[in-house]
Amino acid sequence: MKKSLTAYVNGRFLPLDDASIHIEDRGFQFADGVYEVIACFGGAFLDIEPHLQRLQHSCEAIRIPLPVTLPELESLVQQTYEKNPFTNAMAYIQVTRGIAPRSHQVSESMTPSLIITIRDLPMPSDEKLTEGVSAITLKDFRWGRCDIKSIALLASVMGKQEAAANCVDETFWIDGEGHLLEGCSTNVFALINGTLVTHPLDHRILGGITRKMVIRVAEKAAVNVEERPWKLTESGLSECMMSSTTSALLPVCRINGEPVGSGKPGPATKRLRAMIIDELEALRGV
């Protein structure tokens, strides 16, 4: 018999099918909560500290007190992983304001809900690496605090639906002037005249943990990095790439049906991805 996954729910480890949350949990009623996704390779979590710090930032931003300390949370994530020990895994953490009769009014006495699940982390297909992925752009219709990793992801779900309807992998949000902000679940970069360019950190994008890693790795490779608004129409744009915890760094070779640069993964993307994969393999002890 296939062994069930084990989830952590408010102090208890339970088989996934028995792990449930009250219908008056404010995460369900109002999307009143935040989340994190952390990758784990061979039992070692990648960048767990910045992920937990970002969770704390998201909680503070919407005034939810974290129900445990960060070291306690790290230990709970580790314990949940030990019950679901995939070679490549992703940990999902969700914190909501808790259970209360449905009312917009927030009471200070609510006890936050905390859940943790672990899943297998699928690796990108060979085709995505050799041919690159494709995307469309959509005018950003999300809320004004994209720096908070909110569980209110309806706009992102709609963006992904639009991508699927167009047979592409991702939707990149653009602002009123046509600057690329980020994807539904990725940050986006361009190589423009040899400089790696990405939108600066502000309320319009999520501060991706992988985005930070890409910038660090680029600087190590002596690639100039600029955090500034950019457009697809800029001259000298030769490559695009997108980053996330679940896919590291992928080449983006078609946007809105047009090839980006040569239409194939470019040398800078390949090099940066290889450097990141080296770091992940070192973590896995390969």
Ligand SMILES: Cc1ncc(COP(=O)(O)O)c(C=O)c1O
């Ligand atoms: C809107 C958005 N931007 C960027 C990212 C990438 O962030 P990270 O590298 O921390 O996974 C995500 C990940 O879910 C996201 O939802």
